[in-house]
Amino acid sequence: MPTERLNYVDGEWTVSESDETFETVDPANPEEAVSTYPQSTAEDTEAAVEAAVGASEEWRNTSGPERGQILSRTSAILTDWKDELTELLVREEGKTRTEAGGEIQRAIDIFDYYGAKARDLGGTVKGASSRHTNLYTRTEPLGVAGLITPWNYPIAIPAWKIAPAVASGNAVLIKPASLAPGVVHEMARALEKAGLPGGVLNVITGPGSEVGDTIASHPDVDAISFTGSTAVGNTVYDTATEDGKRVQLEMGGKNPTIVSDAADVEEAADIVASGAFGVTGQACTACSRAIVYEDVYDEFVDTIVERAESIEIGHGLDDLDMGPHVSKSELESTLEYLDIGREEGATLAYGGGKLDREGYFVEPAVFTDAEPDMRIAQEEIFGPVLSVIPVSDYEQAIHVANGVKYGLSASIVTDDHGEANRFVEDVDAGVVKINQKTTGLELHVPFGGVKESSSETYREQGEAGLDFYTISKTVYDAY
Known part of the structure; x- marks a missing residue:
């Protein structure tokens, strides 16, 4: 029997309003269903956005060290679950056990990295031109980030989007690819167990025409981070930028x-x-x-x-x-x-x-x-x-x-x-x-392409990964 999985909205595991589901199958044995997921609608996605908006104010006011502790605990939980997560990734996406285990470890390391980085977020102090003036910056979250992720790295890519977004104080909703969303659900479960408040992370499964389009066009979503094909990415960009959203795209390669x-x-x-x-x-x-x-x-x-x-x-x-x-x-x-x-x-x-x-x-x-x-x-x-x-x-x-x-x-x-x-x-x-292969990335340095491989706006991973989800406020304080 396939495992029944649900949407994660406002800290609750919920079915879709459509009452419809879809199955994932083992690509090495397509007759074997692995899990069922909600075939979500635009209305389901609206509810997830509403939950993220509702959670964003309290989360942005949570201290960086406290946010970091939750991410670090998530890393430890994922470590405990590594064998089960590896098998789930293999059965939905098809990677070899070694490849899948390496990807799970990547997610573990990403949460550990951004758990530490969350403690250092804040701003910088500069020398002012005039006396009796404090001149400094504050680094603040954007608000609500919408994430659209692919199936080929079904936990690593969501991790390197979710972790910096949450570390910097944003609420998140994510649409994982329908071919292999199981490990994102398990990641949400780990974050919940680590103490992430309800509504800070929301997971919605379903078609791009319903879920993805709603995320990209919703006026209460402040930023969109997309990884996938160039054709779909360009459509997402056009939709998201109509109302001035910040957009990050990583797309194809040759x-x-x-x-x-x-x-x-x-x-x-x-x-x-x-x-x-x-x-x-x-x-x-x-x-x-x-x-x-x-x-x-x-x-x-x-x-x-x-x-x-x-x-x-x-x-x-x-x-x-x-x-x-x-x-x-x-x-x-x-x-x-x-x-x-x-x-x-x-x-x-x-x-x-x-x-x-x-x-x-x-x-x-x-x-x-x-x-x-x-x-x-x-x-x-x-x-x-x-x-x-x-x-x-x-x-x-x-x-x-x-x-x-x-x-x-x-x-x-x-x-x-x-x-x-x-x-x-x-x-x-x-x-x-x-003298190295084109694949394989270090997590603490920027990643991204040029030309039609990227929007060439913001890089992912490392300290650069935090830049996309934050904005600087400059303060002049005369005393």
Whole structure:
């Protein structure tokens, strides 16, 4: 029997006014339902906004250290629940156990980090130009933050939005993605157990057309933080900014790794394979383009194909190398791009076949001799598909790397330090890595993209993550 889960509004677990529900299923075994959730309406969302508004004044006046203690206790509770949360994440999203456990740990660490940061919030004191004047700033919360989050990192991304929002004194309502919302419900349960007052966090499940649109357009919501596709993000931005909301968007990517002729090819193949095929390629920072110097191209192709061939695929709970796609539609989208790549004239050097078993499984795929303007080298695929593009030198490599509409994450593999420094300066990306995979982020530094990967307004994570949810007030006090 699937687990019945409810909305969390004003400190209570509630059904939707629609009395309708939807199910999540195990992507490795789609016949198995995992949980049921309310198919919420605009009216349900209105109630959640009202609850957040009602809680915001008391919460903003709660001291930073007290808010921080609640977040720190939440981190400890999530630690105690880590094994159960890992299994739930695997069963709804499909990650391997190791990948899911790493993501749960990420959420644990985020709450611990912002629990400490909440104690330091306040403002700064400056020297005034005139005597007998105190000049200082106050850092204050915006009020109510609406969060819309994706399925591919179903606890890490909600955590890095909820924790700074709550730490800085805002009330929150969140719409998690319908494919894997269970871990957000468990996070809410942990915050409740840690002592978070009712109404400070509200969780509403349901379709974007009802829940998401209401959050983005509601006049009592002061800020919107969205992570998801570029197309949906742009719609959210247009809706939210009509009445002057503060908006933060993190969206798609088409992330390159340049493999220089100064690279260790074996190391480069390991880095690219991990970035391209980890989490089944279902990451906005996944490497989908390997841009390889011609002098090492053939050796790299042989080695990356070996890496792809060695990947073991299976149910995430078996903890092999790669799990399934999250849904049938995501699998079909990847298979469609494999057909597109072949039609465009790229060589499918390995993989790409749907596995003959129950579940949304596909082999990792390596296209060789890809041209930079092919759709498989321009469009976000969101699956384990790598296009290998030959280039003659650094200048051509950086031109190809920057020749897409996205600019999220980019890396170079090289033992030439001068080349690496040039790459840092030249590449159009918000996250730049040297001799590392494009995926994987530290939680205490800013994260975000450029071009169509981001609204380029505010960064997430680290101290920058607090900036989005706060505003400064400058005080001149003559005495």
